[in-house]
Amino acid sequence: xxxxxxxxxxxxxxxxxxxxxxxxxLQKHFxxxxxxxxxxxxxxxxxxxxxxxxxxxxxSIVGGVIIPALVSLSVIGQNAIAIKWGxxxxxxxxxxxxxxxxxxxxxxxxxxxxxxxELLKIEGWQFFQLSGTYQGSHAEAYPAFAGRVESIIQRxxxxxxxxxxxxxxxxxxxxxxxxTNE
Numbered sequence: 759x760x761x762x763x764x765x766x767x768x769x770x771x772x773x774x775x776x777x778x779x780x781x782x783x784l785q786k787h788f789x790x791x792x793x794x795x796x797x798x799x800x801x802x803x804x805x806x807x808x809x810x811x812x813x814x815x816x817x818s819i820v821g822g823v824i825i826p827a828l829v830s831l832s833v834i835g836q837n838a839i840a841i842k843w844g845x846x847x848x849x850x851x852x853x854x855x856x857x858x859x860x861x862x863x864x865x866x867x868x869x870x871x872x873x874x875x876e877l878l879k880i881e882g883w884q885f886f887q888l889s890g891t892y893q894g895s896h897a898e899a900y901p902a903f904a905g906r907v908e909s910i911i912q913r914x915x916x917x918x919x920x921x922x923x924x925x926x927x928x929x930x931x932x933x934x935x936x937x938t939n940e
Contacts, residue, residue, distance in 0.1 A: 779896045793907050797878050804871035811864035814855040821852035874914045
């Protein structure tokens with residue numbers, strides 16, 4: 759039997775928990791459509807960003823270590839040409855990896871999504887267990903939970919937009935500085 763993907767497990771497990779809660783069908787639908795959907799989406803985005811970040815950084819690090827070793831080799835003949843082309847190709851791969859990571863900021867995206875999804879999970883588990891700020895029944899705690907989830911998502915959107923605007927302003931500032939210096 760193939761290993762179940764974490765997101766599939768998470769969806770199945772949390773859906774089963776939601777089914778047991780004493781909430782209206784509409785509230786359960788909201789839980790699935792808003793909270794669970796966001797948890798699963800951000801979990802997936804965090805994993806994708808982490809994988810890209812690790813791949814690009816590992817390529818940069820390993821290539822950055824190998825290139826000086828290749829450059830320092832004193833090889834003559836046919837092997838010298840192969841090593842020069844290999845060094846050149848590896849140098850391009852390292853430069854492209856660094857540029858792609860710098861452009862897309864996969865490391866920052868990973869940390870951002872991981873932070874937000876963990877906040878949503880913590881909020882969900884506190885709600886399920888009626889712990890922390892959630893007291894009484896699930897029906898009584900639901901409005902506070904829904905409000906906190908919306909606050910977390912709103913902060914996530916604000917941080918994302920702020921970062922995009924900041925990056926654009928920095929790039930525009932750098933572009934303008936370069937143009938005025940020419």
